[in-house]
Amino acid sequence: MKIMRLGESGSEQPAVLVSSADGHERYFSLLPLTADVDGAFLAAGGLDKVRKALAAGELPVLEEAAALRVGSPVARPGSVVGVGMNYAAHAAESGAEPPTIPVVFLKPTNTVTGPYDPAPLPPRSTQYDWEVELGIVIGREATYLGSREEAAACIAGYVTADDFSEREYQLPGAAGQWTKGKSLPGSTPLGPWLVPAGEIDGGNLRLRSWVNGEPRQDSTSSELIFDAATLVHHCSQYMLLEPGDVILTGTPQGVALSGRFPYLQPGDVVEVEVEGLGRQRQELFRARAAATAQTA
Template sequence: MTLKFARLGTAGNEQPAVIAQDADGTEKYFDLSPLTKDIDGVFLASDGFTRTRAALQSGELPEISAEGLRVGAPVARPGSVVAIGLNYTAHAAESGATPPEVPVVFLKPSNTISGPFDAAPIPPSSEKYDWEVELAIVIGKEASYLSSLDDAKACIAGYAVANDLSERDYQIPGAAGQWTKGKSLPASTPLGPWLVPAADVDANNLRLRTLVNGEARQDSNTSDMIFDPATIVHHLSQYMVLEPGDVIITGTPEGVALSGRFPYIQPGDVVELEIDGLGRQRQEYYRAQAGTVSAIPAHVSA
């Protein structure tokens, strides 16, 4: 039985759920509330995946219908969102950068996390808003000064799809660059739809794709990463404490608008991102209005 973890409901009121898929592909949704209030660091650190499987086998979790329910980010607001830049050689090349010899690390505010199907705001003054499909790591136990890659693997709870939306005019100009400005915008880290346990994922061989208005933009594989997930977690642990529930987004492959081959995101555009086995996102974009945070025009689906 394959398990996928999700959070369903209106923003701020999501309820934890697990999707159980049988060998024949049949999926059923179950309420996780008897085990946990949320899919968060506490749940992950307390062997939540194993307890869920046992509860399903014993019939402790009630089956539910997910029809009509919003899909939220599959992890409750993390303490940290850590990002890796330029982690695919071809993307570094299209960005005009030399492939790094050590991971390029930056942070995103945790309030950038949004649902995988939520309408997505383009900042009021943005002219160069860009997509980035990325494999997201979710941490399952504290990682600090890890001594081996095996130790790092043991700290990974699971994986999800992420979109690291980036405003290039805010990010790049200037001698030093301004990555924090370009990567911290509201709802700029759609996450999900599911969290899949690491034991069920070959994270080093996953196809990643992005479509914009139905046209292919990115099509690559995590096997092309410069630094794989275990290496990333081990490296980060030497410089910061990673806590259960933290999210690491691991870099994007080639095919972004920054390459000059494609136009940047415009109001009305639909961006779809998917990773094998981890699901598919879809965001419709609208122009945010000055002085507002999340007002969505009536014609844009939430």
């Protein structure tokens, strides 16, 4: 069961993609159940309602769905929580020791975009980087959780994510700060779909990325230093996680920051994929700087 949001930006409609045993795929509208895939839908047991409605044949087929734009599978989250250096090999290529507690940062929620939308390079960016990540979608309120088991019960499902990062803005020197390097428009593509936590093993999924068709990253979520439940538990000690929020669990080795690959340029095509959660494709373009105001 793959939960999606289809249609033009700002007017997406909720849908579910179901694959039969013979590989045939069918899209069904979720409008009889909800106006959108958001926190309220998830908190109200929306995923279970979808299963029951599918089994009962109560959802209408969504005609021509394959021709529609694919949006983020969850509506704009209340929070996007990033986790840094959560793979030992990536920490090493970044010149850092593996962390002993999770490195946590926040991304503006207006960075979220669809999995195939064109990706803007900032006007003056010279060190724009890709990061394939496993994304956690929160399904119920989480605050001051007492155990990993409680945390696991708060996970609605998982998504593919790309945490585009501008390294010159992010890292120390010249006023570099993580927030500056992680907050750029269009820098958090999510999707193409959300898979419920009970239908996939989030602890053993292959993550890969490509730039212009050339392999870059290839790892598995089993190599995470801090797994999904640990991250939800940890974050809940410092912030209120709400249904629909997204946690990006960190990226494996193989990014441009390593020095082994060039940073992204206009016209480059980045693809990222998490096993079972779908592949994204973004073509980079140079965003235009705002015109300088004319003064009398």
